[in-house]
Amino acid sequence: MRHQCALKLWLPMLIFFFGGLVSLAWADTVYVQAKTAKLRAGKTSLDPVVTALKYGEALEILKTEGSWLQVRTSAGKTGWIFTNYTTTVKPSGGDDELAKLGQSFRRKEASDTTASAGARGLDKVSETYAKGSGIPQRYRDAVDRMTAYQVGDQEVEDFIKKGELGEYAK
Amino acid sequence: MRNKYSPIIIVAVTGLIIAGLAGCAEVQQVAEDTARRSGDQRLAQTIHGAGTVVGGFLPIGYEEEQSIGQAIALQVIARSGGVVEQPELTRYVNLVGRAVASTSDRPDIPYHFAVLNDDSINAFAAPAGYVFVTRGLLKQIRNEAELAAVLGHEIAHVSQKHILEVIQRSKRLAGVAEAGLAYANQNPQAFKNVIDAAVKKLFDEGLDQEKEIEADALGDAFAARVGYDPTAYVALLNRLRALKGDDRAFFKTHPNFSARISAVQNTIQSNGWKANGVLLADRFAGAGKI
Numbered sequence: 001m002r003h004q005c006a007l008k009l010w011l012p013m014l015i016f017f018f019g020g021l022v023s024l025a026w027a028d029t030v031y032v033q034a035k036t037a038k039l040r041a042g043k044t045s046l047d048p049v050v051t052a053l054k055y056g057e058a059l060e061i062l063k064t065e066g067s068w069l070q071v072r073t074s075a076g077k078t079g080w081i082f083t084n085y086t087t088t089v090k091p092s093g094g095d096d097e098l099a100k101l102g103q104s105f106r107r108k109e110a111s112d113t114t115a116s117a118g119a120r121g122l123d124k125v126s127e128t129y130a131k132g133s134g135i136p137q138r139y140r141d142a143v144d145r146m147t148a149y150q151v152g153d154q155e156v157e158d159f160i161k162k163g164e165l166g167e168y169a170k
Numbered sequence: 171m172r173n174k175y176s177p178i179i180i181v182a183v184t185g186l187i188i189a190g191l192a193g194c195a196e197v198q199q200v201a202e203d204t205a206r207r208s209g210d211q212r213l214a215q216t217i218h219g220a221g222t223v224v225g226g227f228l229p230i231g232y233e234e235e236q237s238i239g240q241a242i243a244l245q246v247i248a249r250s251g252g253v254v255e256q257p258e259l260t261r262y263v264n265l266v267g268r269a270v271a272s273t274s275d276r277p278d279i280p281y282h283f284a285v286l287n288d289d290s291i292n293a294f295a296a297p298a299g300y301v302f303v304t305r306g307l308l309k310q311i312r313n314e315a316e317l318a319a320v321l322g323h324e325i326a327h328v329s330q331k332h333i334l335e336v337i338q339r340s341k342r343l344a345g346v347a348e349a350g351l352a353y354a355n356q357n358p359q360a361f362k363n364v365i366d367a368a369v370k371k372l373f374d375e376g377l378d379q380e381k382e383i384e385a386d387a388l389g390d391a392f393a394a395r396v397g398y399d400p401t402a403y404v405a406l407l408n409r410l411r412a413l414k415g416d417d418r419a420f421f422k423t424h425p426n427f428s429a430r431i432s433a434v435q436n437t438i439q440s441n442g443w444k445a446n447g448v449l450l451a452d453r454f455a456g457a458g459k460i
Contacts, residue, residue, distance in 0.1 A: 129358065139252060
């Protein structure tokens with residue numbers, strides 16, 4: 001009797017678990033490979049944005065139509081994405097964990113030199129290098145300006161749109 | 171002869187290295203601070219040294235990459251006689267470059283683009299996203315799709331960390347544990363030697379040929395993902411081959427054009443990409459022509 005109860009309890013759980021595994025194995029997954037990809041309500045760039053997608057985010061393919069994929073996000077949102085902005089291989093992107101760990105080991109010694117890293121222009125290390133190598137000031141200024149030059153994501157998006165590139169193609 | 175360190179210290183240091191490798195550099199810092207506060211300077215120094223050695227075997231992080239990238243960028247600009255100062259052109263090249271970088275396999279770092287004041291036909295990348303195209307190459311480019319593929323090639327060198335690999339290799343050859351910020355701070359001359367070796371490799375010898383072929387294929391893929399015609403790059407390489415031939419002297423830093431054209435064509439075919447005619451020649455003629 002007790003065994004029967006246990007079986008009644010476990011059987012649906014086993015079916016649910018293995019059923020889940022099978023559906024995971026069968027679902028086609030793609031990953032976002034664009035910095036500012038959007039999930040849209042329809043398969044044109046004129047359709048409203050359902051949500052912004054994160055780089056590397058996994059999407060389950062529901063349907064393919066022309067250059068667009070109908071997908072479902074892990075949060076359960078459904079919409080369309082331009083196929084070019086996806087890839088079948090999960091993109092690695094950025095520093096791996098070993099690089100971050102290596103830097104954290106070395107960082108404490110370098111705390112004074114990192115003070116300007118990420119801020120505008122040349123950091124202290126490259127400034128020291130420039131002086132030690134006799135690089136003229138005008139070339140240091142050129143790298144300084146290059147580093148500080150700003151172009152926002154929205155400007156890039158507008159540029160792509162104006163060129164009728166990708167999802168904005170007519 | 172008396173042993174320099176007691177077994178307890180050796181065990182403690184070994185444990186800390188293992189803790190560090192497990193992902194906890196902070197553990198090492200706490201232990202070092204504790205040893206210092208308790209007055210055991212020798213133990214503190216040993217823990218500090220152990221952390222440095224462990225860190226030396228691990229890959230370079232982004233902040234360190236930025237210092238290295240800036241140092242190499244300084245050399246690239248100095249060797250090329252500076253950059254072209256045309257605000258409209260700078261803006262255009264940055265917009266095309268950042269559009270391509272946004273669909274690359276490393277879109278999360280800031281990329282910086284500039285035109286070098288140099289009439290030779292070339293393009294360069296330095297770590298951390300510094301990308302250069304020469305005035306000479308820009309003169310050969312006929313449309314935005316070709317420019318996108320050229321910038322894509324250089325972005326691929328950054329995203330695949332090809333130059334950082336050279337740095338890692340040269341610092342190992344030099345018997346140096348580090349090539350990052352701390353190292354540069356302590357020993358600027360040795361840091362300079364490592365950077366100069368990388369610059370020499372970049373300008374005089376070139377990266378491994380398979381890295382160039384990989385950058386061609388990836389760069390064309392990044393540009394195609396934005397929406398540019400993937401066959402545009404083949405057209406540019408064909409024109410450059412007609413101009414320069416496959417003379418080895420010209421290609422001391424890159425595989426010859428025939429090998430590159432063939433590799434890009436294979437990539438286009440294997441991915442099933444088609445010519446889509448999106449070249450944007452007019453936009454290029456308006457903003458990108460030099």
